[in-house]
Amino acid sequence: MPDNKALVRRPGPRLAEGLVTRVGRTPVDTVLAARQWEGYVAALHAHGWETVEVPAADDCPDAVFVEDAVVVFRGVALLARSGAVSRRPETAGAEAAVTALGLPVERVREPGTLDGGDVLKVGDTVYVGRGGRTDDGGVRQLRSAFEPMGARVVAVPVTKVLHLKSAVTALPDGTVIGYPPLVDDPSVFPRFLPVPEEPGAHVVLLGGGRLLMAASAPRTAELLTDMGYEPVSVDIGEFEKLEGCVTCLSVRLRNLYA
Numbered sequence: 009m010p011d012n013k014a015l016v017r018r019p020g021p022r023l024a025e026g027l028v029t030r031v032g033r034t035p036v037d038t039v040l041a042a043r044q045w046e047g048y049v050a051a052l053h054a055h056g057w058e059t060v061e062v063p064a065a066d067d068c069p070d071a072v073f074v075e076d077a078v079v080v081f082r083g084v085a086l087l088a089r090s091g092a093v094s095r096r097p098e099t100a101g102a103e104a105a106v107t108a109l110g111l112p113v114e115r116v117r118e119p120g121t122l123d124g125g126d127v128l129k130v131g132d133t134v135y136v137g138r139g140g141r142t143d144d145g146g147v148r149q150l151r152s153a154f155e156p157m158g159a160r161v162v163a164v165p166v167t168k169v170l171h172l173k174s175a176v177t178a179l180p181d182g183t184v185i186g187y188p189p190l191v192d193d194p195s196v197f198p199r200f201l202p203v204p205e206e207p208g209a210h211v212v213l214l215g216g217g218r219l220l221m222a223a224s225a226p227r228t229a230e231l232l233t234d235m236g237y238e239p240v241s242v243d244i245g246e247f248e249k250l251e252g253c254v255t256c257l258s259v260r261l262r263n264l265y266a
């Protein structure tokens with residue numbers, strides 16, 4: 009019986025004050041955002057994922073983007089140290105959640121910085137984006153945390169987007185997908201598939217061929233359907249205004265106790 013859990017964190021009352029770096033600020037409707045978040049969580053449930061709520065961090069507007077606070081590889085949790093100072097208190101709740109699940113915890117220490125959104129796992133390979141929120145020290149610490157467990161850590165440049173996973177994610181067969189104008193160097197990935205929309209670069213693997221995607225990428229959904237995948241679309245428009253994507257709203261823990 010698969011044991012698929014996903015950490016999520018409910019959006020807080022200050023969501024609309026979330027950071028924007030590469031987009032202009034547009035007003036966020038927090039009521040609609042709460043409804044979209046419920047829809048995202050419902051999609052996880054509908055596809056066999058049990059969600060575990062990370063304790064709220066109501067003073068942190070960006071806390072809903074829980075992926076940035078912790079990276080899990082083979083059952084070990086690495087607590088991030090965000091490149092954005094305002095996001096650093098978010099790790100406390102993430103630590104409580106992973107500890108309650110029995111995961112051993114490592115942490116990125118000062119002065120290194122790392123955001124979970126910069127880490128893309130493809131099998132044993134762990135790509136880490138260096139440039140925006142993650143620095144050399146963060147890359148080094150990720151390497152020492154996960155290489156002993158069999159990870160091959162590959163640092164890749166990120167200069168055009170907020171996080172590595174704003175630019176690329178991976179399909180179930182390991183093919184990395186991205187929207188070319190935003191990918192620094194597609195040649196670092198052994199297999200790369202261009203997609204026609206920026207939010208089309210973000211997929212969450214739900215299991216089998218099912219891919220959780222943003223409703224804002226219909227042409228990419230069509231492309232992936234033609235390839236035999238089954239896109240599951242959710243509207244996360246209010247989070248997209250804050251540079252969020254489907255990947256950053258959860259931390260998926262597959263077969264944790266296998």
Ligand SMILES: NC(=O)NCCC[C@H](N)C(=O)O
Nearest residue numbers: 026027073125250251252256
């Ligand atoms: N992993 C992600 O893509 N996280 C999105 C974070 C958005 C948030 N407004 C931030 O700037 O940190």
